[in-house]
Amino acid sequence: MSVHTTLTATGAGPRTGPEPVTGKRLYDWFADSAATYGDTRTALEADGRELSYRALETLAGHLAAALVARHGGRPARVGLLASRTVLAYAGYLAVARLGATVVPLNPAFPIARSADVARTAGLDLVIADAALPGLDGLPVPVLRCDARQPAAPAEPPARGRTAPDDLAYILFTSGSTGRPKGVPVTQANVAAYLGHVIQRYGTGPGDRVSQTFDLTFDPSVYDMFSAWGTGATLVVPTREELLAPVRFVNRARITHWNSVPSVAALAQRLRALRPGSMPTLRWSLFCGEALKLPQARAWRAAAPHSTVENIYGPTEMTVTWTEYRLPPEEEDWPATANGTVPIGVPYPGQEHLILDEAGRPADDGELCVRGSQRFPGYLDPADDTGRFRAPLPPYAVHDGTGPLTPAHWYRTGDRVRRADGVLVHLGRLDHQVKIHGYRVELGEIESLLLRQRDVTDAVVLPVPGRRGEPVLHAVCAGPPRDPEELLGALRLRLPAYMVPAAVTFTGALPLNANGKVDRAVLLASLTQPQAA
Known part of the structure; x- marks a missing residue:
């Protein structure tokens, strides 16, 4: 067992001192910078607008007042249905200012999924971009705001008081039961996380931090608060700019980059990663899926003044939890x-x-974790069953009958190997995969397929696409039918990245000697790469 690890990534130097400790709450990181920099520094560039720290603080205060008025008091949990606009970021701060829990919702997802999340999370209300369709389908009151002029001036309420165990945000991941699974993260979890990463990556006034992630994807927390906690500027690309990352970096003079590796892969495929083409970058962070050495090599050549770091962590461990800094010299990689x-x-x-x-300690196996960044347990305690191990040997799997404590080990479901003092990620142990950086539980898709007409059994498998990336392929037992009819039904309930690219119909799924569906046989039968 490694309690306080002393080995570090090559070139990073030895760790010294205890874990950073901070009593800050989520909103404090922004408020302290707003008090310090006021109108002298830009806090946010989004949707063609620039807001100083004072302007963004004022707007968040007006939105907080509007939330209190709409709810008739301070809400406890607020959904945020907006994306890549000033409203999205001012709304996030408004909820945090009130001491409430923010629950990001993705406008690109079907409204039925957002409604499911609203019910599961017990939202008091939702703040939403008024231009979005389907808002009447939400089961809670909605504060509709103009994304360009989000709130009328109003006296901002006093900042809410929060305790370390209060929830800062709740994110929903794909769940194996056919419903989204809520991951609550406490103020103390976020404080432990930000206390480390802000110091490590050294953002400050004059720095410009990319915001490539949707707010439903937890690396967005790093982007926002590593910028706002230090007086830096958060720069939000448009959807189109995400498809041309090199052009965005140069146009926006980005100094701190953070994205999934597939963005680097896209730039590489488009032959945009020319040597020296991103001279402003000082830090390049990648997370959300495996970073391949050729991708890192191409990116580093394009950003020769940038330190490249691979970071990893499940949502349940508060954004990211491990770090590996590539050495300056490539021969040391x-x-x-x-x-x-x-x-x-x-x-x-x-x-x-x-x-x-x-369940025995090994150098190759499932990564199990705990510490100040570990979430307190799923929103639905039933989801905790099987996801934790006991604090002490023989590390029995948590069956839900006893209390879940901070000493329990969270089972990441990731297979790792210890090599040369660092961890190497070897893939998922279960049926979760990463599609475009999003964690997908295949069981959720299979559960929805089984609800469709004439489908008696279903398996969803990741297969290589035309460019080698994982693409979902569904195999359904039952009479043949129009695949588009079936996929259309899924699109009403699932975000686009969870909808399979293709469907194959068969009379019955193959079984192995144990009577289980033989996924290996099915995978072998899907020999043709599917279109992305």
């Missing part, structure tokens, strides 16, 4: 068996175990 950059070592003060299938 690691050579891993699967061609990926190691995920490195845990942040200071965090703990991890690697357990084999029998």
Whole structure:
């Protein structure tokens, strides 16, 4: 067991000192910078607008007042249905200012899914871009705001008081039961996380931080508050700019980049990563899926003044939880068996175990974690069953009958190997996959397929697409039917990245000797790469 790991990624130097400790709450990181920089620094560039720290603080205050008026008092949990506009970011701060829990909702997802999340999360109301369709389909009151002029002037309410165990935000991930699974993250979790990463990446006044992630994707928390916690500027690209990252970096003079590796892969495919083409970058962080060494090599050549770091962490461990900094000299880079950059070592003060299938400590197995960044347990306690292990040997799997404590180990479901003092990610142990950086539980898609007419059984498998990226392919037992009819039904309930690219119909799914569906046989039968 590694309690306070002392080994670090090559070139990063030894760890010294205890885990950073801070009593700050989520809104404090922004408020302190607003008090310091006021009108002298730009806090946000989004949707063609620039707001100083004072202007963004004022707007967040007006929105907070509007939320209180709409609810008839301070709400406890507020949904945020907006994307890449000033409203989205001012709304996030408004909820945090009230001391309420923010629950991001994605406007690109079907409204039925947002309604499911609103019910599951117990939202008091939703703040939404008034231009979005389908808002009447939400089961809670909606504060409709103009994304260009989000709120009329109003006296801002006093900042809400929060305790360390109060929830800062709730994110919803794909769930195996056919419903989204709520991951609550506390103020103390966020404080432990930001206390480390803000110091590590050294943002400050004059720096410009990219915001490539949707607010429903937790790396957005790093982008927002590493900028706002230090007087830097958060710069939000449009959807079109995300397809041309090099052009965006140069247009916006980005100094701190953070994205999924697939963005780098896209730029590489478009031959945009020319040597020296991103001279402003000082830091390049990648997370959300495996970073391949060729991607890192091409990106580093394009950003020669940038330090490239691979970071990893499940949502349940508050954004990211390990770090690996690629050495300055390429000849010192690691050579891993699967061609990926190691995920490195845990942040200071965090703990991890690697357990084999029998629950014994090993150098190759499931990564189990705990520490100040570990979430308190799923929103629905039933989801905790099987997802944790006991604090002490023999590390029994948590069956839900006893209390869940901070000492329990969270089972990431990720297989890792310890090599040369760092961790190498080897893939998922269960049926979750990463599609475009989003974590997808295949069981959720399969559950919805089984609800469709004449489908008696269903399996969803990741297969190689035309460019080698994982693409979902559904195999359904039942009489043949129009695939578009079936996929259309899924599009009403699932975000686009969870809808399979193709469907195959069969009389019955193959079974192995144990009577289980033989996924290996099915995968072997899907020999043709599917279109992305």
